[in-house]
Amino acid sequence: MLKMVTIECIRKARFREGKSIRRIAKELGVSRQSVRKAIAGEVQRAYTLSQGRPCSVMDPYRSLISEWLKCDDDAPGKQRHTARRIYQRLADDYGFTGAESTVRAFVAKLRGSKPEVFIPLTADPGEVAEVDWGKVWATIGGERRQVRLFVMRQRFSGVCFARVYPFEKLEAFLDAHMHAFRWLGGVPRTIRYDNLKAAVVKILLGPEREENTRFMALRAHCLFDSIFCAPGKGNEKGAVENGVGYVRRNALVPVPDVALIDEMNESLLTWCERDRGRRSQLWDAERATLLSLPERDFKCSATHLLKVNRLSLVNFERNRYSVPTEYAHSKVRLEAYVDRIEILHKDQLIATHPRQLGRGKDEFLLDHYLDEMQKKKRSVLHASVVRALSPVHSEFLRRLNERGPVEYRKFAEILLLHRQFANSVVEQALARAMELGKYEVSEVHQLALSISGFPCAGKVEVPPQLAAMEISSPDLAAYDSLVGGIVR
Structure with missing residues (x-):
C-alpha cells in the first residue's frame, strides 16, 4: 500500500510538473497501476483483516472457553466467569502457559460485548426530581469519619439540595425529604429513586415494588409520586448520580473539619444557596x-x-435507654428520630433521650429511678445513674458514709431535690453544705432555696377597703373568767 507522502508526490508530479505515468513510476519505484490509482484520486483505505489472526496459545482452548461462557448464561449474575477466573482455571487445571492479558483479550473477542448506548433525558419544570445517597469523609469533633450525603436534584433546573447524616436509615431518609421540601419552598410532582432500602422492601416483577409503609405515608402526606429505576440501572437518574459527585467535589473539598455535623450542614446549605443563585x-x-x-x-x-427489661431499660441498636421504673416489664413504642429517641406507653410520652451512635452506650435519667430508690435506699451506693452524677455528689455521699453506716439513706432523699431544682443548683447546694458541715436533708434543701433565689414574701399591699377598718385590741382579762377568776 502507498503511503500518503508517496501519493502526494505522485499527484504533484503529474498535475504540476506534467510528468508521464511511466516516468513517475520509474522515479518513485512503484507500479504504473498504483500511479494511476493515485492520479485518479482514490482514497487510501485502512487495512483490515479479512479473517482474524491465528492465536497459537489460545486456539486450543477456544471451544472450552466458549462452553464456559455459554454455561454462564444460566448462572447467577455475580457468580459468572471473569477473564481472570478463566485464566486461573486454565493455568491450574489445563497447564496453560500464556499470560493473563492474552486471556483477557481473547475472552473480550469471544464475548463481542459493546458499550451500552444511552438516550438523553429531559423534564418539564417541576415535573421530576431525583434522589440519591453518597459517602463523604469529614473530620467531626477531631475524628475523621465517613458520613452519608443526601442529594435531591431538580431535573429541569439542576438545583441541588444536599445534607449529611451519620447514617442512611429510614428516619434520615424521611428527615432529608422534609428539609429539602422546606428549602425548595414546595414539593416536586414526581421523585425518581433507585431501589434503596429506606423506600423499597422488595423488588417485584417489572416496575412493581413493595414499598416501606413509612415512605408511603410520607408520599401521602406530601402528595408526590415516586418512580424507581430498574435494578442496577442508576443511569436512569443520571442527573443526581452526577449531582452527588458535583456536591462532593465543589462543596466538600477540602475535607470539612467541623465540631458538629450541624455545622457541616449549615455550610452545605450556604453552598446550595449560592449554586441555586447561578441557576436563577x-x-x-x-x-x-x-x-x-x-x-x-x-x-x-x-x-x-419493644419491651422494657427489669432494669427499666429499653435496648435499641445495642444501646440502652431508661424509662420510669413503673414501666418495667411493659411493652412500649420507641420512635427513633435522627437526633433523639422518644419512648411511649399507650400513646403517652414517658421518656426522651438524645440518640446514641455506636454500641454499648447507656442513657440514664435520674428521675426515672428516684421513686424506686426511696424504697431501696441502699441502692444509691452502687446505682449506675448515681455514679454518673457529678464528683460533688460522690464526695457528699462518701462523707455521709463516714458519719454512720445508714447515713446513705439521707442521700436518697436529697436526690429528690433534683425534681425541684436544676442539677447545677443541687450541686452548688451540696458543695456549700460540705463547707458548712451541714448534712441533713432540710439543711441542703434550705441551701438550694437560697442559691436558686426562691422568692421571699415582700411588703403586702393592703386593699383600701381593709385599710379603713379599725380593730380594737381584745381585753385579755376576759380569759380569767374562764378559769373561775383565779389568776395563777
Missing part, C-alpha cells in the same frame, strides 16, 4: 410549578415495638 432563571420557572408544602410537618421517625 431556570429555577424561577421551576419554583412556580412545585406543589404546595403540607400544612403540618411529617413525623420523621422509625417505629419499633
Whole structure:
C-alpha cells in the first residue's frame, strides 16, 4: 500500500510538473497501476483483516472457553466467569502457559460485548426530581469519619439540595425529604429513586415494588409520586448520580473539619444557596410549578415495638435507654428520630433521650429511678445513674458514709431535690453544705432555696377597703373568767 507522502508526490508530479505515468513510476519505484490509482484520486483505505489472526496459545482452548461462557448464561449474575477466573482455571487445571492479558483479550473477542448506548433525558419544570445517597469523609469533633450525603436534584433546573447524616436509615431518609421540601419552598410532582432500602422492601416483577409503609405515608402526606429505576440501572437518574459527585467535589473539598455535623450542614446549605443563585432563571420557572408544602410537618421517625427489661431499660441498636421504673416489664413504642429517641406507653410520652451512635452506650435519667430508690435506699451506693452524677455528689455521699453506716439513706432523699431544682443548683447546694458541715436533708434543701433565689414574701399591699377598718385590741382579762377568776 502507498503511503500518503508517496501519493502526494505522485499527484504533484503529474498535475504540476506534467510528468508521464511511466516516468513517475520509474522515479518513485512503484507500479504504473498504483500511479494511476493515485492520479485518479482514490482514497487510501485502512487495512483490515479479512479473517482474524491465528492465536497459537489460545486456539486450543477456544471451544472450552466458549462452553464456559455459554454455561454462564444460566448462572447467577455475580457468580459468572471473569477473564481472570478463566485464566486461573486454565493455568491450574489445563497447564496453560500464556499470560493473563492474552486471556483477557481473547475472552473480550469471544464475548463481542459493546458499550451500552444511552438516550438523553429531559423534564418539564417541576415535573421530576431525583434522589440519591453518597459517602463523604469529614473530620467531626477531631475524628475523621465517613458520613452519608443526601442529594435531591431538580431535573429541569439542576438545583441541588444536599445534607449529611451519620447514617442512611429510614428516619434520615424521611428527615432529608422534609428539609429539602422546606428549602425548595414546595414539593416536586414526581421523585425518581433507585431501589434503596429506606423506600423499597422488595423488588417485584417489572416496575412493581413493595414499598416501606413509612415512605408511603410520607408520599401521602406530601402528595408526590415516586418512580424507581430498574435494578442496577442508576443511569436512569443520571442527573443526581452526577449531582452527588458535583456536591462532593465543589462543596466538600477540602475535607470539612467541623465540631458538629450541624455545622457541616449549615455550610452545605450556604453552598446550595449560592449554586441555586447561578441557576436563577431556570429555577424561577421551576419554583412556580412545585406543589404546595403540607400544612403540618411529617413525623420523621422509625417505629419499633419493644419491651422494657427489669432494669427499666429499653435496648435499641445495642444501646440502652431508661424509662420510669413503673414501666418495667411493659411493652412500649420507641420512635427513633435522627437526633433523639422518644419512648411511649399507650400513646403517652414517658421518656426522651438524645440518640446514641455506636454500641454499648447507656442513657440514664435520674428521675426515672428516684421513686424506686426511696424504697431501696441502699441502692444509691452502687446505682449506675448515681455514679454518673457529678464528683460533688460522690464526695457528699462518701462523707455521709463516714458519719454512720445508714447515713446513705439521707442521700436518697436529697436526690429528690433534683425534681425541684436544676442539677447545677443541687450541686452548688451540696458543695456549700460540705463547707458548712451541714448534712441533713432540710439543711441542703434550705441551701438550694437560697442559691436558686426562691422568692421571699415582700411588703403586702393592703386593699383600701381593709385599710379603713379599725380593730380594737381584745381585753385579755376576759380569759380569767374562764378559769373561775383565779389568776395563777
